[in-house]
Amino acid sequence: MSGRATRTIRVDTLARVEGEGSLYIKMVGERVADVKLKIYEPPRLFEAFLRGRHFSEAADITARICGICPIAYQMSAIHAIERALGVHIDPAVRLLRRLFYCGEWIESHTLHVYMLHAPDFLGFPDVIAMARDHREVVERALRLKKIGNRIVTLLGGREIHPISAAVGGFYKVPTKSQLRELVEDLEWALEASLETVRWTAGLSFPDFEQDYEFVALCHPDEYAFNEGRLKSNRGLDIDAAEYEDHFRELHVQYSNALHSVIRGRSSYLVGPMARFNLNFDKLPEVAQKVAMQAGLRPPVKNPFRSIVVRAVELVFACAEALRVIHEYQPPTVPRVDVPNRAGVGQAITEAPRGILYHRYALDENGLIVTAKIVPPTSQNQKRIEDDLREYAAQLVAWPLEEATWKCEQAVRNYDPCISCATHFLKVQIDREDPHGG
Amino acid sequence: MKTRTAAEPMRIICCGNRERGDDGAALLVAERLQELGIEAQIHAGEPLALIDAWSGADDVIVVDAVVTGASVGTVQVWDEQLPSAVASAPASTHGLGVAEAIKLAQVLHRLPPRLRVYGIEGKKFATGTDVSTEVKQGVENVVGQIAALTSR
Numbered sequence: 001m002s003g004r005a006t007r008t009i010r011v012d013t014l015a016r017v018e019g020e021g022s023l024y025i026k027m028v029g030e031r032v033a034d035v036k037l038k039i040y041e042p043p044r045l046f047e048a049f050l051r052g053r054h055f056s057e058a059a060d061i062t063a064r065i066c067g068i069c070p071i072a073y074q075m076s077a078i079h080a081i082e083r084a085l086g087v088h089i090d091p092a093v094r095l096l097r098r099l100f101y102c103g104e105w106i107e108s109h110t111l112h113v114y115m116l117h118a119p120d121f122l123g124f125p126d127v128i129a130m131a132r133d134h135r136e137v138v139e140r141a142l143r144l145k146k147i148g149n150r151i152v153t154l155l156g157g158r159e160i161h162p163i164s165a166a167v168g169g170f171y172k173v174p175t176k177s178q179l180r181e182l183v184e185d186l187e188w189a190l191e192a193s194l195e196t197v198r199w200t201a202g203l204s205f206p207d208f209e210q211d212y213e214f215v216a217l218c219h220p221d222e223y224a225f226n227e228g229r230l231k232s233n234r235g236l237d238i239d240a241a242e243y244e245d246h247f248r249e250l251h252v253q254y255s256n257a258l259h260s261v262i263r264g265r266s267s268y269l270v271g272p273m274a275r276f277n278l279n280f281d282k283l284p285e286v287a288q289k290v291a292m293q294a295g296l297r298p299p300v301k302n303p304f305r306s307i308v309v310r311a312v313e314l315v316f317a318c319a320e321a322l323r324v325i326h327e328y329q330p331p332t333v334p335r336v337d338v339p340n341r342a343g344v345g346q347a348i349t350e351a352p353r354g355i356l357y358h359r360y361a362l363d364e365n366g367l368i369v370t371a372k373i374v375p376p377t378s379q380n381q382k383r384i385e386d387d388l389r390e391y392a393a394q395l396v397a398w399p400l401e402e403a404t405w406k407c408e409q410a411v412r413n414y415d416p417c418i419s420c421a422t423h424f425l426k427v428q429i430d431r432e433d434p435h436g437g
Numbered sequence: 438m439k440t441r442t443a444a445e446p447m448r449i450i451c452c453g454n455r456e457r458g459d460d461g462a463a464l465l466v467a468e469r470l471q472e473l474g475i476e477a478q479i480h481a482g483e484p485l486a487l488i489d490a491w492s493g494a495d496d497v498i499v500v501d502a503v504v505t506g507a508s509v510g511t512v513q514v515w516d517e518q519l520p521s522a523v524a525s526a527p528a529s530t531h532g533l534g535v536a537e538a539i540k541l542a543q544v545l546h547r548l549p550p551r552l553r554v555y556g557i558e559g560k561k562f563a564t565g566t567d568v569s570t571e572v573k574q575g576v577e578n579v580v581g582q583i584a585a586l587t588s589r
Contacts, residue, residue: 138544146486159483
């Protein structure tokens with residue numbers, strides 16, 4: 001490559017992400033002049049669909065936003081509405097919701113770690129090519145994912161877009177014996193997750209660290225799923241009701257998804273690395289121990305190592321699922337009756353990709369007047385651009401094809417779900433001689 | 438491992454998403470077959486779970502909407518030879534569709550002894566749209582072909 005030549009790197013289709021968008025990077029000499037994560041998938045307008053619907057429909061409608069993390073949408077919707085209406089749930093329902101979330105994390109993290117992200121590190125174009133050389137690894141992934149599917153199917157009534165979760169509890173709860181049937185599989189899954197940590201820790205990672213503001217839900221006693229205060233490593237400590245006082249969404253001309261920033265500061269990072277760094281002491285001992293053995297100590301600042309962090313969260317999800325099953329006694333009241341009344345409620349829960357904020361205003365008939373949803377990919381969007389601005393600068397001298405692949409990999413560090421944020425990513429890198437040569 | 442004492446009838450698995458236009462074609466096939474008393478599974482879930490869905494079966498038919506560039510509603514059948522340049526309907530999860538599930542199963546040696554894929558060419562996969570008229574004709578075509586197979 002000539003340092004004076006103008007170069008354009010273009011990848012028309014970035015695979016292994018959910019959604020449709022493109023990435024544009026302009027390099028002038030050795031300087032990265034512009035980075036734009038362009039999400040052109042049309043807005044999906046779910047917040048508008050929700051207006052005028054009864055609060056009891058919100059969980060089923062919002063579950064349709066994503067096929068990978070429908071439970072996250074259900075949990076945030078349900079918790080926000082329960083806060084609006086002052087609903088108190090049976091402690092066993094609370095436990096079941098944690099188990100429900102474990103199922104989704106196992107499904108989603110397995111899919112991303114093995115099927116979407118690992119091929120990058122091993123130099124394969126996709127999981128099919130990877131399976132030719134790593135058959136046992138892919139078989140392990142398929143079995144792990146199936147176990148997550150089983151949990152979701154049992155608690156949600158079906159594997160995709162579950163239907164059993166409701167404001168006030170569940171329409172149908174499992175028996176103790178139904179949960180006990182999961183134990184043998186989950187014990188295998190826990191061992192497989194530990195192996196996943198060891199396997200991912202052996203991958204090669206670029207030397208790249210950033211000074212992030214990590215934002216995650218924090219609970220005094222547990223690795224948070226549904227409850228807690230929203231905290232950061234830079235002093236943020238708020239209730240979900242204060243979210244919009246501290247975060248704002250910005251429209252950028254080139255994207256159909258809003259950029260989320262912290263007021264008075266800028267981009268921030270949500271998801272596995274944020275949770276791990278802020279809540280390491282709440283992980284079960286088995287997860288802490290394997291993380292330390294894998295060389296992970298908070299704060300982890302290299303986004304490429306997020307694949308190992310996700311694997312640690314797989315360990316957590318399996319261990320937590322087993323704990324819940326051992327403690328479970330069916331609730332006396334699977335679902336409390338929730339009368340109609342006016343109110344406003346906000347909730348934040350931890351989707352696999354990070355915090356998911358919902359706010360609902362209800363009228364006296366229980367109908368939704370306004371709804372606001374801020375998904376994790378929207379919150380990470382600006383942070384992805386900031387990462388790429390720094391990372392692309394390291395790739396100036398790289399051959400175009402390799403540089404482009406590395407940038408795609410950097411995007412996949414975030415497991416972006418563009419469908420949630422507003423689907424395929426196209427990557428274009430322009431290189432320009434600063435002297436016009 | 439499952440043991441089977443007698444030959445299992447063919448397993449028919451119809452894949453798709455009713456909420457995404459022509460991607461719902463195979464689900465219409467399943468419903469029509471069920472009306473005719475022919476057992477057909479609806480697989481509306483995640484494509485990789487297909488590998489489990491056909492586990493234990495010797496003779497499997499998968500029906501799905503496809504995009505090959507043929508005219509809309511065209512029915513294509515891949516018997517023994519797997520489709521190589523076919524894209525599943527673009528409503529899949531994180532870029533993994535039925536075609537990828539079949540290719541992955543091949544690498545993992547988890548294909549059934551006989552797998553036939555009935556593809557119905559689709560054209561529109563937008564959220565909230567109905568199956569197009571030409572595709573509905575393709576649905577009837579597939580139903581007729583599978584019904585004839587099961588009556589042998």
